[in-house]
Amino acid sequence: MAADRAVVTDATIAVAAGRIAAVGATADLRRRFPGTPELDATGCVVVPGMVNAHQHTTADPLTRSTIPDDVSAQEAIFGWSVPMHAVLTGDDDELSATLAAVDSLTRGVTTLLDPGTVAHPDRVAAGLTTAGIRGRVGRWGWDTPGQPYAMPVADSLAAQEETVRALPADGLVTGWITLVGHDVVSDDLFVGAAELAERLDVGVTWHISPGDNDPAAYAIRTGTRPVLHFRRLGVLGPRLLLGHAVWLDDAELDAVLDTRTAIVSCPAAYLRLGQGYTRAGRHAEFARRGGRLALGCDSHNAGDVPDVLRAAWLLAALDRDGSGDPTRALRADEAFALATIRGAEAVGMAGLIGSIEVGKAADLVVLDTREVSWLPPGDLATHLVWGAPSHTVRDVLVDGAVVVRDRRVTTVDLDALATEAAARSAALLRRAGIEVPHRWPVVPAARYPGTSP
Secondary structure: OOOOOOOOOOEEEEEEOOEEEEEEEHHHHHHHOOOOOOOOOOOOEEEEOEEEOOEOOOOHHHHOOOOOOOOOHHHHHHHHHHHHHHOOOHHHHHHHHHHHHHHHHOOOEEEEEOOOEOOOHHHHHHHHHHHOOEEEEOEEEOOOOOOOOOOOHHHHHHHHHHHHHHOOOOOOEEEOEEEEEOOOOOHHHHHHHHHHHHHHOOOEEEEEOOOOHHHHHHHHHHOOOHHHHHHHHOOOOOOEEEEEOOOOOHHHHHHHHHHOOEEEEOHHHHHHOOOOHHHHOOHHHHHHOOOEEEEOOEOOOOOOOOOHHHHHHHHHHHHHHHHOOOOOOOOHHHHHHHHOHHHHHHOOOOOOOOOOOOOOEOOEEEEOOOOHHHOOOOOHHHHHHHOOHHHHEEEEEEOOEEEEEOOEEOOOOHHHHHHHHHHHHHHHHHHHOOOOOOOOOOOOHHHOOOOOO
């Protein structure tokens, strides 16, 4: 995914000190780097690690596929997510983040941006670090009186700064500014967060307009639409990544483009939650007009799967079907770029990740083309997106370290992780007072009428 988009064949990648040191012919690099351990990827496809720019890592990974799919987005949040977050412990958050990272790595995602941790960002950072994924973590900020974890503006900003400073700026997992957004953040907190991000030289993100609720609320409170209000506050700009921004009108879209503000699109979540993307979504148009667009997967009860290749496929499919003109729709190569280099550009990390180039971090994914889904291989860009090959991820490197080898995560004991996750999931749901409905009855074989005597 370098600028020329060349596919280099019969090649070897040399890695030193976590960076790509050279790309070239095998014999030449063996001479240049004698005695270096080798990871044999003969016949495989090696791509840059995918960038997931919006992935919640707490609560949902421990309770995946529990929120019913026949409830509204508001009920999913306030009837399920809020009660669970109210009783989360630090141990829960760390395990949940580890689980999310492991799930992501096995799907070829090497960079994960958490758009806000309610209570324990330090434990989330520890969980991501344990798994070995590259990440950004922040503490959720909001100042609506009477809400759990809400703080006055000064306290909220102090907590944000504390989180950023606690994580080393040169580490694999760093901090950034994360507000809840929507209509639960005051103007003073929006402005303060933007100023803090500038002072700390980090990015900032918040949620806005995944559905039509935010535009309606802002019309009442401010007399205008959300993004236009942000422009009036002076908080739009290259440091800001807007989570979702689905329900934008022409003036809002122009404002985002004009200020080089970025957007992260989570198409699976909008469909899963019925938020009207097919009526209002303009992310592909935004990308075509030169907008800074990244892809995300949201959460394990919204997008459900932290699979960025799946998100790329879905965004391309929605655009192709909605445009009615396949000659103008988002192409596979463009969708894959959103998952890699353009996603990295949107989150301000293109100098480090997103392409296989000398000097960049060795965040690499090996896809096993011996799998039947690769037989026979077609055009590579088309195969990567429409062929949906994330299940063929064999090996993954992050910062030069092998974190997945032969489909097994090397950093975490998966059996122990599974056991602890099951126990913590049951305890979390019990403390939150949530009983998971099951569509199909669960019947022990000994009591099943069809069991032979």
